[in-house]
Every structure is written in C-alpha cells, then in structure tokens.
Amino acid sequence: MSVITVENISKQYIIDHQKGKGANTLRDVITENFRAMFGSKKDQNTVTHEEFWALRDVNFAIEQGDRVGIVGHNGAGKSTILKILSKIIEPTTGTVRIKGRVASLLEVGTGFHPELTGRENIYLNGSLLGMSRSEIRKQFDEIVAFAGVEKFLDTPVKRYSSGMYVRLGFAISAHLDPEIMIVDEVLAVGDAEFQKKSLGKMRDNSASGRTIIFVSHNLTAVQALCNKTLYFEKGRLIEQGETNQVIASYLSKVSKTRLAREWATPEEAPGNDLVRVRRVELTPDYLDELTHIDVRTSMKFRFEFWNLMDHANLNLSLHLNSMTGECIFNIGTLSQPYGKGLIVGECTIPGYFLNDGSYTISMMIVKDTVTPLYVMEEAITFDVEDYREGIAWYGKWPGYVRPQIPFHTKMLEPVTSEQ
Known part of the structure; x- marks a missing residue:
C-alpha cells in the first residue's frame, strides 16, 4: 500500500537580480529605496526576475514500511521535496497524497520554542504530532534517556548545543509513533555513537511498519538503512529503485578518473x-x-x-x-x-x-x-570495474576489498553405505 504518492510535482522560485553595483551599504539602500519611490521608469527597471525550478516533473510512490534514501548533489532538490512532503511549502504544480501522521526533522531545532525547556518542548512537539498528554507521558522517559539530556531537561533549549538540539529533536520524532518519519542531514551534527543509535532506531521503526525517508550525503548510512533510494539531479528524479543499484549509478556519474x-x-x-x-x-x-x-x-x-x-x-x-x-x-x-x-x-x-x-x-x-x-x-x-570467471552469481560482491586468500575445504570422514 502506497503511503506517499507524488505526481508531476514541480516547484518554481522567482530570483531577483539587481543590475549594476547593487545596494551594499546603508547609503545604497536609502538611494535605491528613494529611486524605487520617486525615480523614473528607467530607474525602476534595474531589477530583473529569473525563474528557477527547484523541482521539475517529479513522480514516485513510497510503500508502507519502506526505508527510502534520497541522494544527489547540493542543489539537486532533496531538501525541497522534503519540505513539500512535510507540508512546509506548497508545490507550484502537481499533487502529493500522504496517508498517516508525519514527523519531520529537517534542521536543527525544528519545531522547538527556544524559550521553553526541554521538558516543555517534548509536550509541545507531541501535541503538534496529534498526541494526547497521556500518550506523550508514556514515552517521556524513553525520549529523555535516548536524547541523553536528563541534566538539562528543565533548561530553556536556546541554551542547548546543536548536538543536544538534534538528539532531543530526533528522540521526540522517533518515539512519538509517527507513521511516516522524515529525516534530513541533521544527524551529521551528532557524534558517531548517536548516529549509530539513530540509524538503529529508524530501522526498528521500519520493522514495525513505519515509513522512513532519509536524506544524507553519507552514502554508507543510506546503504545501511535504506532498502530503496531516489537519485535527484538539478531538480529532476534521475533514478529510483534498490539502494545499492541506485547508489552505484549515482557514483558512476559523479566519479571522475584522474590518474x-x-x-x-x-x-x-x-x-x-x-x-x-x-x-x-x-x-x-x-x-x-x-x-x-x-x-x-x-x-x-x-x-x-x-x-x-x-x-x-x-x-x-x-x-x-x-x-x-x-x-x-x-x-x-x-x-x-x-x-x-x-x-x-x-x-x-x-x-x-x-x-x-x-x-x-x-x-x-x-x-x-x-x-x-x-x-x-x-x-x-x-x-x-568488476571481473568474474567461473562464478555463476552476478550480484554485487560485498565489501571494499576482494583479496584472493587461500581458503580450502576437504572431507574429514566420508559416509559409507553401511553407516
């Protein structure tokens, strides 16, 4: 069953370009504003507009329980599609259908009120996800333990480090039972132990039927977590399918041999x-x-x-x-x-x-x-490149090294018909 269906999604932005020197100082700003109000039509035509398509004609469907990675260069459209799926922005054209409650962790401090404490933000985020106070209370201790912020639970989160922000934000999103969990590159802020723990938690969530969408430049993390991957380039969906195959295709396109x-x-x-x-x-x-x-x-x-x-x-x-x-x-x-x-x-x-x-x-x-x-x-x-001889299996050979180390078998004791 598809829990996310994306049909012909495009997103357009209008970029303004200032001709000439531009307004770099307070004097420039005042001058430009004065010209805009009282200047001639010639003066007012110093700004040009450019259409920029962050996404073009994107189509895909995600099944319940899928762990979907999204890869591509900076500017490929990865964050834009996540914001559309999270209903932060609207697409210019196309439709998105989502079945289930969505929890998004797109940047450090998403959904936090800086003046509220960690404790208060847990209840605030849970309420935004549609959870009752009793449902939040059942998960409260696990959230705090996972985030490791016990000592700072009653401290305003504006005093938290970026790592504490991420740990608490992820813990809330992962423990408050969303049907769909969307995670951007923010896990890179955490340490290696937290990243490992987070990937394990997302894998556990997926095993219980929840859907994960994960964006990261760490392709090893994508391979470790995701069973499917979408490859974006310049706003277009280039390829989708099984993770190892898509990542191999992506790497072959970005790789540049220089000997x-x-x-x-x-x-x-x-x-x-x-x-x-x-x-x-x-x-x-x-x-x-x-x-x-x-x-x-x-x-x-x-x-x-x-x-x-x-x-x-x-x-x-x-x-x-x-x-x-x-x-x-x-x-x-x-x-x-x-x-x-x-x-x-x-x-x-x-x-x-x-x-x-x-x-x-x-x-x-x-x-x-x-x-x-x-x-x-x-x-x-x-x-x-790959090379095989005398081997009938053509799947991806695992690992980074493939040494020919002598490895022998022999029969220790044959079985006879009398036995």
Whole structure:
C-alpha cells in the first residue's frame, strides 16, 4: 500500500537580480529605496526576475514500511521535496497524497520554542504530532534517556548545543509513533555513537511498519538503512529503485578518473613554504590489452615532492578512501632525515585486492612522524570495474576489498553405505 504518492510535482522560485553595483551599504539602500519611490521608469527597471525550478516533473510512490534514501548533489532538490512532503511549502504544480501522521526533522531545532525547556518542548512537539498528554507521558522517559539530556531537561533549549538540539529533536520524532518519519542531514551534527543509535532506531521503526525517508550525503548510512533510494539531479528524479543499484549509478556519474597530475616548478605547485608537490601518478598494469582497471589490475603509485627545508625528518602517509569517504587503508613510509631537494615515494597496490567501485587517494607529508606539513586531498581518483570467471552469481560482491586468500575445504570422514 502506497503511503506517499507524488505526481508531476514541480516547484518554481522567482530570483531577483539587481543590475549594476547593487545596494551594499546603508547609503545604497536609502538611494535605491528613494529611486524605487520617486525615480523614473528607467530607474525602476534595474531589477530583473529569473525563474528557477527547484523541482521539475517529479513522480514516485513510497510503500508502507519502506526505508527510502534520497541522494544527489547540493542543489539537486532533496531538501525541497522534503519540505513539500512535510507540508512546509506548497508545490507550484502537481499533487502529493500522504496517508498517516508525519514527523519531520529537517534542521536543527525544528519545531522547538527556544524559550521553553526541554521538558516543555517534548509536550509541545507531541501535541503538534496529534498526541494526547497521556500518550506523550508514556514515552517521556524513553525520549529523555535516548536524547541523553536528563541534566538539562528543565533548561530553556536556546541554551542547548546543536548536538543536544538534534538528539532531543530526533528522540521526540522517533518515539512519538509517527507513521511516516522524515529525516534530513541533521544527524551529521551528532557524534558517531548517536548516529549509530539513530540509524538503529529508524530501522526498528521500519520493522514495525513505519515509513522512513532519509536524506544524507553519507552514502554508507543510506546503504545501511535504506532498502530503496531516489537519485535527484538539478531538480529532476534521475533514478529510483534498490539502494545499492541506485547508489552505484549515482557514483558512476559523479566519479571522475584522474590518474596523473604534474607541476613544472615549485612556484606553481600545490603546497607551502616547506614542501611542494611535483608529481602524483597511478600507473595501472593493464591486462589483456585492456584500457580500464578491473579487480585483477595491479597499480603502481608514485608521489614526488620538493623539500624546501635544510633539514627535516619526513615521511609520507597514503590514505586510500572509498567515494563515500571511508578510509580503506592507510600506509606510511619510514621517517628519514632529508635536506633540500626532490623526494619520491612509491608503492604498489596489488591486483585481486580492491573490490569494484570508485576510490580516491589522499597524500600527507609528515614531519617528525606527528606534524602534517601538507595534505593533498583526492590527489588521485579512479574506478575499479568488476571481473568474474567461473562464478555463476552476478550480484554485487560485498565489501571494499576482494583479496584472493587461500581458503580450502576437504572431507574429514566420508559416509559409507553401511553407516
């Protein structure tokens, strides 16, 4: 049964553009207002209007109990669709049908009155969700315990930190029995323990038949929670379906392979007064005359930098990361004394090690094993394609690594017909 049906939704905004210098100071503001009231028609035509479509012709349906992720770049329309579903804004065209009580957590402090205490805001939010005082009272202790704000329960929430705001807001939304729960990026404000606890709570809510809509740039969290995902781009719904498939498609569109970068002189190179990067390169050992990297391909990594110090103990630290931001591994060189000059570090990433997917390499130049002198984020980006031989299963191979480690079976004791 569909609890949310979105049909041909579009949302238009009108953006005003001021020609010329614009009003940047109090004098400019007064002048512009004076011209608007008493100036000529020529003066009054200094503002142009631009139509901006935050959403265009969006259609989807969400079933009861679904855990739906929404992914896309900033400005893709994710927050706009959440505000429409939460009835904060109206669509320009199209219709939305929702069956059930909706609890929304779209930004820090949503639904809170800053002058009221945490205790008072729990009852206020519950009332806004249509709960009776006795229903709120039954959940009250669990809400407080989940949020971890016992000591500040009778303190006005305007004195809460952003993390306390989020913990209390999420606890209220999750415990007051909404049929549909909408959560935006706000969980990123909480610490790792709270994020883990929140994802677990949303999963529990879904198991009991509640519907979850979750927006996050943390694709790992989306994969861990959501069984379906919507991919938005520039206001349009590009793809919808099973989460792993949609995220793989999304990453393939945003991934940009960059295997080599080089700078001719220290003056134009990235770095600082202490070190400058000369060259960073990933060289694949392509198999069978291929021109792409697959899970069998070994890769040689080379990093060159100018040391501009007379004497320093230096080492390199390499971080290989997934496109979702997790560090797959970190390796480093030994710390050694160096004078001024060009220094190179090399290593090999073996074949049959990385799983298929998109990856980045970040580099750090470190002094005395503890002081980072320069960090080069996403120095290299590359994709690893799948390859299988003698395997009939074609589902997504789990994990970030896919090593060939000897793993044998044997029969210890055969069963005979007499047995």
